[in-house]
Amino acid sequence: MQRILIAALAAAVTLPAYGQQKLDFILNWVPGGDHAPYYYAKAQGWYAKEGIDLNLEPGKGSMLAVQKVGAGANSIGLADMGNVLIGKGKGTDAVGVFNVYANSPQGLYWLKSSGIKGIKDFPGKKIGNPAADGARPMWPALAKANGIDPKSVTWVNVDANAKLSALKAKSIDITTSFYNIHHIFQRELGSDMGFVAWRDIGLNPYGNSVIVNGEFLKKNKGLVGKFVEVTQRAFAFCVKDAKPCVKALVDANGALKFDNELTNWGLVEVLMSDRFSKSVALGIHDDGRMKADYELVRDYVGIDKPFDVKSTYTNEFLDRSIKMSK
Numbered sequence: 001m002q003r004i005l006i007a008a009l010a011a012a013v014t015l016p017a018y019g020q021q022k023l024d025f026i027l028n029w030v031p032g033g034d035h036a037p038y039y040y041a042k043a044q045g046w047y048a049k050e051g052i053d054l055n056l057e058p059g060k061g062s063m064l065a066v067q068k069v070g071a072g073a074n075s076i077g078l079a080d081m082g083n084v085l086i087g088k089g090k091g092t093d094a095v096g097v098f099n100v101y102a103n104s105p106q107g108l109y110w111l112k113s114s115g116i117k118g119i120k121d122f123p124g125k126k127i128g129n130p131a132a133d134g135a136r137p138m139w140p141a142l143a144k145a146n147g148i149d150p151k152s153v154t155w156v157n158v159d160a161n162a163k164l165s166a167l168k169a170k171s172i173d174i175t176t177s178f179y180n181i182h183h184i185f186q187r188e189l190g191s192d193m194g195f196v197a198w199r200d201i202g203l204n205p206y207g208n209s210v211i212v213n214g215e216f217l218k219k220n221k222g223l224v225g226k227f228v229e230v231t232q233r234a235f236a237f238c239v240k241d242a243k244p245c246v247k248a249l250v251d252a253n254g255a256l257k258f259d260n261e262l263t264n265w266g267l268v269e270v271l272m273s274d275r276f277s278k279s280v281a282l283g284i285h286d287d288g289r290m291k292a293d294y295e296l297v298r299d300y301v302g303i304d305k306p307f308d309v310k311s312t313y314t315n316e317f318l319d320r321s322i323k324m325s326k
Helices: 002-014 033-043 062-071 081-089 135-145 160-169 179-192 214-219 221-240 242-252 258-272 275-279 287-301
Strands: 021-026 052-057 076-080 094-099 106-111 126-129 154-157 174-178 193-197 208-213
Touching: 021 062, 021 221, 033 052, 033 221, 033 242, 033 258, 052 221, 062 076, 062 081, 062 094, 062 208, 076 081, 081 094, 081 135, 081 208, 081 287, 094 214, 094 221, 106 160, 106 179, 126 135, 126 160, 135 287, 160 174, 160 179, 174 179, 179 193, 179 258, 208 214, 208 221, 214 221, 221 242, 221 258, 242 258
Parallel strands: 021 052, 021 076, 126 154, 126 174
Antiparallel strands: 076 208, 094 208, 106 174, 106 193
16 A cells, blocks of 8 residues: 555656646757756746646757757747748748847857868868758858858768867868857867857857747647746846756756856857847847848748748747846
8 A cells, every 4th residue: 555655656746737738849959058947947847837847858950940840740949040931931830939049159160270261261171060950051141141152062961979079080171069169169179279150250140049830839829928938037047047057957967067068058148148138028039130030041041932031930928027137
């Protein structure tokens, strides 16, 4: 009898509370400092309190997240908004509901000893990154903005964890990475590190946003609204006090190191901050910027079937009193 009672109590602890709805949230990548607010809010029970049983699923690139959310395999995810626009033109149904990166996190890395001084030296070189990485579909826009032929480079499939080793071994000439792990490249490459941020060479579209499947959004506005409310509050909290958020991330992902992810988060804050997140609302997609991003993708990458860019995002769930504080 005692064993039955213990088993029943264990089940009560591990199973979601009655009435909760499971949300399979696919991340853009493996868990890291930029994901700390979701883990903190989950650990604090904030999502559960709103009837959300949140499952955080590691990702393999923005393109994959857009495809899975657009197809309804995941109801919600995290992906680069440029990839969302490209996907929408192909019929993918995904809507941004909370912007994380107001500034593009994309950067390019190389070895100075290779003779490369900047993007103008890229033609004829090999760029290595994962096949589903969000940088690839946006490359034509960056290349054309800098007066080089997008087809003048060769893309090489490299696992995310092998980027640095491939660069060091010179099996690739250049790789791409998000700015929030810039410190790792600095540590590994030292004075031989060559780097440029996309936002400094003519391309600063919105980066990662929380996206929701369009049909799911129509049928579950209340649930999505609660998710955004908790997420916005969590990000605001973590900007003010990062350590408990990073601890929750590390506790949930044992292979991560606290100091490294705390540095990661500090760089994320730079990417979150622009005049709209600071003066209008944390997480907002500004209409003017989204229009410009649509035109950028249309003109440089190509959109298979034109659409109204306002169909790809909504600010309706944001609390306008919560703003980026840095």
